[in-house]
Amino acid sequence: DTEVTQTPKHLVMGMTNKKSLKCEQHMGHRAMYWYKQKAKKPPELMFVYSYEKLSINESVPSRFSPECPNSSLLNLHLHALQPEDSALYLCASSQVALTDTQYFGPGTRLTVL
Amino acid sequence: AQSVSQHNHHVILSEAASLELGCNYSYGGTVNLFWYVQYPGQHLQLLLKYFSGDPLVKGIKGFEAEFIKSKFSFNLRKPSVQWSDTAEYFCAVTIGDSWGKFQFGAGTQVVVTP
Numbered sequence: 604d605t606e607v608t609q610t611p612k613h614l615v616m617g618m619t620n621k622k623s624l625k626c627e628q629h630m631g632h633r634a635m636y637w638y639k640q641k642a643k644k645p646p647e648l649m650f651v652y653s654y655e656k657l658s659i660n661e662s663v664p665s666r667f668s669p670e671c672p673n674s675s676l677l678n679l680h681l682h683a684l685q686p687e688d689s690a691l692y693l694c695a696s697s698q699v700a701l702t703d704t705q706y707f708g709p710g711t712r713l714t715v716l
Numbered sequence: 717a718q719s720v721s722q723h724n725h726h727v728i729l730s731e732a733a734s735l736e737l738g739c740n741y742s743y744g745g746t747v748n749l750f751w752y753v754q755y756p757g758q759h760l761q762l763l764l765k766y767f768s769g770d771p772l773v774k775g776i777k778g779f780e781a782e783f784i785k786s787k788f789s790f791n792l793r794k795p796s797v798q799w800s801d802t803a804e805y806f807c808a809v810t811i812g813d814s815w816g817k818f819q820f821g822a823g824t825q826v827v828v829t830p
Binding site: 607644645646647648651693695701702704705706707708709710 | 748750759760761762765767806810818819820821822823
């Protein structure tokens, strides 16, 4: 099973809402990632977790708050987002952080009104 | 600073034509190199990768890439493309050891016409 699942597929939220994105993998990978992808652009790395610890935060605004409850799950908590945060949010996992093949989920399409 | 660059943003070619996509990185030390592909409506997936050893790497679907250290390049090639190769292709690089920087290139949209 090389699948990374993400829920929800689509999310529309207001600027005052609090919502969460969820990502799950059952490949036994110890690294998990969040990316942001705008239309016609490459994915931009946001966060990297390794062995359930936050290892990289690419200067992401605090309105994005990641959480790794266990080695299979990764959440991204959203609060007070701006319209420019509208994008496709991708989750990925790999055996080893950064230097190994990453397996990507289908993404959550987020629209902030 | 841009660590990885892809020269072609858009490529249109006919079936059976040969494809070569350029990728250059700007770092003189240890690198891990990847090509990922995103077919329309599908997840990003790995085409091939280079960590060490033989600089000519073969990947899925008939793709190959050559790591040329002296040119800081990792170009992707396919001798004869098919319509199903229409996709966005991303070069990606991990720069440095362990917790070095990871970055995708800007991507190349490839359209193969029948």
